Amino acid sequence: MATTHIITATSRKDEGKGASRRLRTSGHVPAIVYGAKGVPESIQLDHNPLWLATQNEWFYSSILDLTVDGKVQKVLLRDMQRHPFKQQIMHLDFQRVDENEAIRFNVPLHFLNQEKSPAGKTAGIVVTHELNEITVVCLPKDLPEFIEVDLSALEIGAIMHLSEIKLPAGVSLPTLKLGKEHDLAIVIAKHAKEEAEEVAPAAVAEVPSTKSAKAAAAPAAAPAPKKK
16 A cells, blocks of 8 residues: 655745745745646645655655645645755645546666675676666556665676566556667676776777887987988
């Protein structure tokens, strides 16, 4: 059963930059709720509880129960503006969810059992995670907070692709419908030496050999005198 995440807000009537500035000064965050054939609604949230919620992964990847003046709406976070250097949230955009319409959303990947895999147990092997989240399409009720990727069988030199991810029921990857070239790598296990060799040719090309350097630095030989 999916976990319920409740975010509390109140409606607001004052809009504009001045009103938003006053809200932030009083410890609140202006936001808007739109979508699902409803009228866009301006709301405000208490900053500190909101800030704590944003420290959790679920805030960005789950359907949230947004309570506005006691009325619950199912929403997804679509945009968040932060202050450039302060720990302050400036504005939020929430999109209402229609339970009967499929949604497209980014879901984080959780990699499991890497240390138990043949690649993970071998010294000198570097395992890289090429993607940390993927775009899925599903009905709201089927949206997972994250997708687990089991790496227990990852072999040395192996490349795991999107098509190898075990997806929850009702969830699909739209990018795979675009062709095999879109079946991107998500995990690569290679020797550390291979990574170094990939960089080496470019570095060597920029450094002339000692012999060439000496030849370039040597003065030109004087011409031989002509015989009389």
